[in-house]
Amino acid sequence: MVGPLVLSAALAGCAVRPTAHAPQFANQPYEAFSRTAAIDIALGEWRYWGGKIVDTSPSAYHPADARAKAERDNGFWQEVGLYWWIGMNAGHDYDRWTGKHDAQGRKFPPQDDGDFAWSAAFISYVMRMAGAGPNFPYAPDHAHYIDYAWRAAHGGVADPLMVAENPKTYAPVPGDLICAGRDWAASMRYRDLPSKGFFPSHCAIVVDEQPEMLSVIGGNVDDMVALTHVPTTPRGTLQHMDGAIVDKRYDWFVALRVLYRRN
Numbered sequence: 001m002v003g004p005l006v007l008s009a010a011l012a013g014c015a016v017r018p019t020a021h022a023p024q025f026a027n028q029p030y031e032a033f034s035r036t037a038a039i040d041i042a043l044g045e046w047r048y049w050g051g052k053i054v055d056t057s058p059s060a061y062h063p064a065d066a067r068a069k070a071e072r073d074n075g076f077w078q079e080v081g082l083y084w085w086i087g088m089n090a091g092h093d094y095d096r097w098t099g100k101h102d103a104q105g106r107k108f109p110p111q112d113d114g115d116f117a118w119s120a121a122f123i124s125y126v127m128r129m130a131g132a133g134p135n136f137p138y139a140p141d142h143a144h145y146i147d148y149a150w151r152a153a154h155g156g157v158a159d160p161l162m163v164a165e166n167p168k169t170y171a172p173v174p175g176d177l178i179c180a181g182r183d184w185a186a187s188m189r190y191r192d193l194p195s196k197g198f199f200p201s202h203c204a205i206v207v208d209e210q211p212e213m214l215s216v217i218g219g220n221v222d223d224m225v226a227l228t229h230v231p232t233t234p235r236g237t238l239q240h241m242d243g244a245i246v247d248k249r250y251d252w253f254v255a256l257r258v259l260y261r262r263n
Contacts, residue, residue, distance in 0.1 A: 021086055021095065022128055026086070026128050026131065027134070029133050031131050032131055032261035032262045033130060033131040033132050033133065034130055034261070034262050034263070035174070035175035035258070035262070035263045036263055037129070038126055038127065038205065038260070039174055039175055039205070041126050042205045042217040045217070045225050046225050048079065049070065049076065049225040049226070050070075050224070052222075053226065053227050053228070054222050054227070056249070057249040058249065058250070069110055069113070070224040071099035071118075071220070071223045071224065072099055072100040072110065072223075076224070077098045077101070078099075081098035081101075082125070083121040083122045083125040083219065084096070084097045084098070084118065084140075086125050086128055087121045087122070087127075088138055089138055092140075094121075094140050097118070099118070099223075102116070118220045119202050119203070119218055119219040119220040120139060120140055120203070121219065122218070123142070123203055123204075123205065124136070124138040126205060127161075127258075130260075131261070132161055135161060136161050141198055142179055143195055143197070143198050143199045143201055144198075145256070146164065146201065146203070146254060147193065147194040147195055148160075148162075149163050149164035149256045150194045150254075151194060153165070161258065161259050162177070162259055164193065164254050164255070164256055164257075165254070165255040165256070165257050166254075167237060167239040167245075167252060167254060168190075168240070168241055168243060170237065170255050171232070171235060171236030172236070172238070172257075174206050174208060175205070175206065175260060176255055177258065178203065178214070178216060178230065178238060178254075179201055179202065179253065179254050179255075179256065180252045181200070181201050181251050181253055182200040182201055183200040184200065188201070188253050190253055203218065203256070204216035204217055204221075204228065205218070207227070209236065211234075212231060212232050212236075213229055213230070213232060214230040214232055215227055215228075215229055215230075216228050216230055230246075230247050230250070230252065231246045231247055233246055
């Protein structure tokens with residue numbers, strides 16, 4: 001997700017443009033958009049951050065947590081900077097952010113990190129590095145590509161790279177994204193799409209599936225890249241047919257089926 005202070009910048013970045021930031025193998029790309037690559041890249045980043053598992057409810061910021069923010073440590077704030085630089089299309093202030101710096105290289109206080117939230121930048125980075133190429137809806141906020149996927153599912157996008165699926169009926173598989181509303185959008189549901197604007201949210205990539213359980217990796221989870229176990233119905237869906245969400249911690253309201261060019 002991205003903080004409200006950068007909403008205008010996020011909306012300004014909706015146009016799809018090539019980036020000068022990505023390495024040539026990802027910008028061209030050298031290989032077809034790959035499910036296996038996306039999963040492996042997400043797992044590699046998770047291991048880089050220490051392979052942490054976060055199965056608790058999302059935590060609120062407290063001043064005492066400032067020293068514990070991994071995103072501000074050496075080796076990690078720079079990695080967040082790569083997510084912004086490579087994941088975003090060129091020409092915006094946010095593509096120069098890091099885990100603790102604004103676009104001018106000034107440190108922002110830990111309590112303001114919500115205005116520099118990088119979970120969408122992480123997903124964009126994974127997709128870019130996996131070969132999605134210039135036509136993926138890279139964005140600093142999840143809402144933009146959730147709406148893209150909804151439009152794609154309803155015939156509004158030519159040759160889309162992902163489509164939105166109803167969490168009551170679709171069982172996500174590894175390589176898909178699942179998304180939850182946050183803060184004032186925690187009550188967001190599939191029927192509310194398209195939003196046609198920003199709303200706070202979080203998406204994570206599915207890296208494994210087991211009976212009644214998904215393993216997902218997301219960025220900016222407790223200020224790091226972390227793995228979370230997400231319970232599902234016996235059918236593998238995020239919601240029961242009556243709309244009740246299985247997970248009591250996150251309001252997963254949509255699955256994004258990613259249309260990889262190869263496995």
